[in-house]
Amino acid sequence: MIPGLILVAIGLLWLLAELGVLPLSLADLWRLWPLILVGFGLELLLGSTPRGRRLAAAIFAALLAAALFWLAWPGSAGRGAFIRETYSVPLETGLERVRLRVNVPVARLDLARLPQPDTAVFRADLERLPRQRIVFTRKRRGDRLDIEIASRGRHLRFRGTSPIWKLRLHPAPTYDLWLKTGVGAGRLDLRGLRLQTVVVEAGVGSLEVYLSEQGGYEARIEGGVGALTVYVPPALPVNLQVERGVGRVEIAGLDDLAAVNPTLEPVRLVIESGVGQVTVRRLEP
Numbered sequence: 001m002i003p004g005l006i007l008v009a010i011g012l013l014w015l016l017a018e019l020g021v022l023p024l025s026l027a028d029l030w031r032l033w034p035l036i037l038v039g040f041g042l043e044l045l046l047g048s049t050p051r052g053r054r055l056a057a058a059i060f061a062a063l064l065a066a067a068l069f070w071l072a073w074p075g076s077a078g079r080g081a082f083i084r085e086t087y088s089v090p091l092e093t094g095l096e097r098v099r100l101r102v103n104v105p106v107a108r109l110d111l112a113r114l115p116q117p118d119t120a121v122f123r124a125d126l127e128r129l130p131r132q133r134i135v136f137t138r139k140r141r142g143d144r145l146d147i148e149i150a151s152r153g154r155h156l157r158f159r160g161t162s163p164i165w166k167l168r169l170h171p172a173p174t175y176d177l178w179l180k181t182g183v184g185a186g187r188l189d190l191r192g193l194r195l196q197t198v199v200v201e202a203g204v205g206s207l208e209v210y211l212s213e214q215g216g217y218e219a220r221i222e223g224g225v226g227a228l229t230v231y232v233p234p235a236l237p238v239n240l241q242v243e244r245g246v247g248r249v250e251i252a253g254l255d256d257l258a259a260v261n262p263t264l265e266p267v268r269l270v271i272e273s274g275v276g277q278v279t280v281r282r283l284e285p
Contacts, residue, residue: 038063082127082163085134089122089147091170096143097196098122098173103150105182107163112189114168121170122147127163129153145173169193181207181224191233195219202228202274210283211236216265223247223274230271230278234285235261238269242280245273253282 038060046052098121102109107127114123126134132153139146149167162184169175174194182203189210190198195217200209202224209221213233221230223245232238232253237260242249249271259282271278 083130085124085126085128087122087124087126087136087149088120089138089145091119091121091172092140092145094143095121095140095145095173097145097176098169099144099146099176100169101146101148101150101178102165102167103180104165104184104186105151106184107151107165107182108184109165109167109179109181109186109188111167111169111179111187113192114170116171118170121145121173123168124149125164125166127165129163181205202226211267211269214264215267218268218270220270220272222272223276223278225275227276228274228278230269230280232269232280232282234259234283235264237261237264237266239266240280241268241270243270243272245275247273247276247278249273249278249280251280254280256282259285 046056180201186207190212198219200221206227
C-alpha cells in the first residue's frame with residue numbers, strides 16, 4: 001500500500017509542479033527523496049495487518065504534508081525576499097482615455113492619483129515572490145491607451161507580509177478601470193481621477209474604496225470574503241443599488257441630501273455584497 005502511495009504522491013507532485021500550480025520546482029521535490037525510504041520502512045514495520053497499513057499511510061501522509069509545508073515556508077528552503085519591479089508609461093500627446101485592467105491574485109493593492117505635475121500617465125511599483133512573474137502590456141489605440149497588468153506563477157506564501165502593488169494614475173485622462181483583487185488587503189483611492197466606469201471584484205480580505213468626487217460615472221463593486229468599505233465624497237450625488245449576498249450591508253450618510261451638490265451629475269453605484277461586512281459611508285465635508 002505504501003509503495004503505491006509513494007508513486008501516486010510523486011506523480012501528482014511532479015504534475016502540479018510542472019503545471020505551476022504547486023509553488024515548488026523539481027529541485028525542491030528532489031529534496032524529499034528520503035521520504036521514499038521512510039515509506040518503505042513504514043510498510044515493513046506496520047504493513048502486516050490492515051490496521052497497520054492504514055496507520056502507516058496516515059503517518060506517511062502527515063510527514064509528506066509537513067515536508068511540503070516546510071519547503072513552501074519562506075526562508076526555510078532558501079526563499080529570498082520580495083523582488084521589486086517598476087513600470088512607467090509616459091503621458092503622450094493626444095491621450096484622452098485609459099483603459100486599465102489589473103488582476104492581483106495575492107497582494108495588497110494600493111491605487112491612487114499621481115501628484116502633479118508628472119510626465120507619466122501610469123506608474124507602478126510592484127513586489128513579487130521569486131517564482132512569480134509580472135505580465136505587463138500596453139497598446140495605444142488612437143486617443144485611448146490600453147494597459148493590462150497581472151501576475152503569474154507562484155502565489156503561495158505561508159508567513160510574513162503580502163507583496164504590495166502600488167499603482168499611480170495621472171489625473172488628466174478619463175479612466176475605465178477593471179480591478180480584481182485576490183487574497184490580501186486593498187486601498188483604492190479614486191479621488192481626483194476622471195472616471196467613466198469602475199469595476200472592482202474583491203477577493204479575500206479587507207478592501208477600502210474612495211470614490212471620485214467627479215460625478216457622471218458608473219461604479220460596480222463586488223464584495224468578496226471579508227470587509228468592504230466604500231467611501232462617498234461629501235457633495236457627490238449617488239444612485240445606489242445594493243444586491244445583497246450573505247453578508248451584512250450598512251449604509252450611512254447617503255440620505256443627507258442637504259449636503260449634496262445639485263450641479264454634479266450623480267454616480268450610479270452598484271454594490272454586490274459577498275460574504276462579510278459591506279459598508280457604504282459618506283465622508284464628512
